[in-house]
Amino acid sequence: MVDYDVLIIGAGPIGMACAIEAKKAGLSYVIVEKGALVNSLYNYPVFMTFFSTSQRLEIGDVPFVSINPKPNRNEAVEYYRRVAEKFSLNIHLFERVEKVEKAADGLFDIQTAKRNYRTKYVIVSTGFYDVPVLMNIPGEDLPKVTHYYKDPHLYAFQRVVVVGANNSSIDAALETYRKGAQVTLVIRGKEIGSYVKYWVRPDIENRIKEGEIKVYYESTLRSIEPESVHIDTPEGPVVLENDFVIATTGYTPDFKLLKNLGLELSGDAANCPVYNPETMESSTKGFYLAGVVCGGMDTHKWFIENSRVHAVQIFEHIRSLQS
Template sequence: MLEDLLISPAPPVSARNSPTLDVLVIGAGPVGLACALEAQRQGLRTAVIDKGALVNSIVGYPTNMEFFSTPELLEIGGYPFPTSGYKPLREDALDYYHRVAVAEKLDLRLYERVVRLEGEAGDFTIETEKGEIHTRAVVIATGFFDVPNRLPVPGADLAHVSYYYKEPYPHVGREVVVIGAKNSAAKAALQLTRAGARVTLLVRGPEVSESVKYWIRPDLLNRIAEGRIKAHFSTQIVGIRPNAVDIRTPDGPLSVRADFVYALTGYRPDYPLLAALDVPIADDEARTPLHDPATHESARPGVYLAGTVCGGLHTSRWFIENGRHHAQLIAARLREVVSSGS
């Protein structure tokens, strides 16, 4: 039982019946859970809120997706992450993080969207779709996977266009366009092809990104070279129609048949939510939320940032592997603040 594997156990603290929390964590992903359990171990009354499911981003990952990281790099709270393989699958992670949340008796408030934040450090009121929550401090750990970079072209929101890839099986024998040149697009194109779909890969740049993992990129390039995957490089998407994608190539305009379109063009932080929480954003290329890297307190006192959201549009700066360590920094700082009464 995972409950028996707790390292440095602390008495659980229930915030459910408390009129005022010490900490409300927004985001029930791995980093958000890490922040909550570390704050709770400091004796702080803590709850976690999320507009979706527990570890909602991982729920949205492709079926049986294999993480690039080994299990120990995904662990939180000192709980070992047992897996049967060298690298865990999506389903392993879903089970692991659920078990950690249960073992820590975290106060989870799922499928409850945050609307706005009012007040000041030590006396915040969070308005949600279901009511109000009073808390002394707020931690934002919302990641970036919930907000795709939508294509700014006509037809980008048609029913057969998706910004999330799940599995290849519904597309056997169909024409599928995959837009993108990084890991997600590469893996989707390969899976779809091997499942029997006819795949065309559309890439904005001149080649498949060098950042694609070293064991995936040669596989994709070989499938393109042998003609099993069609590919168009240095391509601009002009528009999407019910059965085709219109593109502009170095050789002129072209229409590519498409029964389904996967626009795997990346994701971004939830900037409308950050605006509703009144978190100042830097005037830089990455639109980085302003925060102190030592304490992770944002430029709005009493509001802290953890995980990927800290990097703004530079979404590859922070992952579970390094973002989880923000939890201990934030929890230690919050304990100091609560102890001092400031």
């Protein structure tokens, strides 16, 4: 017995786009999501602004109307919730997929934390925001350390060290500074990251130039203590009194989950899942990949705006198999 034609792992924008295409194709489907709807976006900083325009974040031909040309996190979360309502998408939230196996009859057996499914096709669209890249230094597990920056108010009037050079780091540095925090940036490279949003770059450069935000370039944290941090800099070790560390050091796909699902990985530095770029089918027939997860460690390769097409590619291929 087949429960659904298609099971989609991940209720982010691309997983939802896949569900919409399944409905168009007349296929039964279910989305299984370990957290909330658009869980990664939910965990973004509260006041984050997207690099993309609202039009380029649209799915299902549903207009995304925002106050400004570039929408913020709150507008996006609301938009995708309304899309889910409009299409009455079949979504099982807070249900983690634990195992996928292909049976002898060609169908997939999927085990989750709550139930079992059998499907003809599986689509993985799990993003990359779940597993932070750790610094692997003493004190990283202290309560004052976070790899997920949310709201600047927590850091008002505190001594904050922000680790990283790209958008998450720069946003955290600027927002906490404007709530009265004493902010120090620790950057491994020689300059601010090349991916920093063009309208934000002048702001951070001017704050650094005026000495309002201190920065250590070509530097790394050596260790974290309850009331201080130890930094290795080109001029030698530095010890700073410190209340909080925001370590926005990047994120990776959940490679453990991908391996448990039976996906083949490239094995190189990017560690991308292996797939056909024309059909998005993995090395296992009937098992597809969609969205940011396709980039492996290269998390700057795929975004909502350029991976929406994956849903169309997948269902064009499924239709061709059924004709």
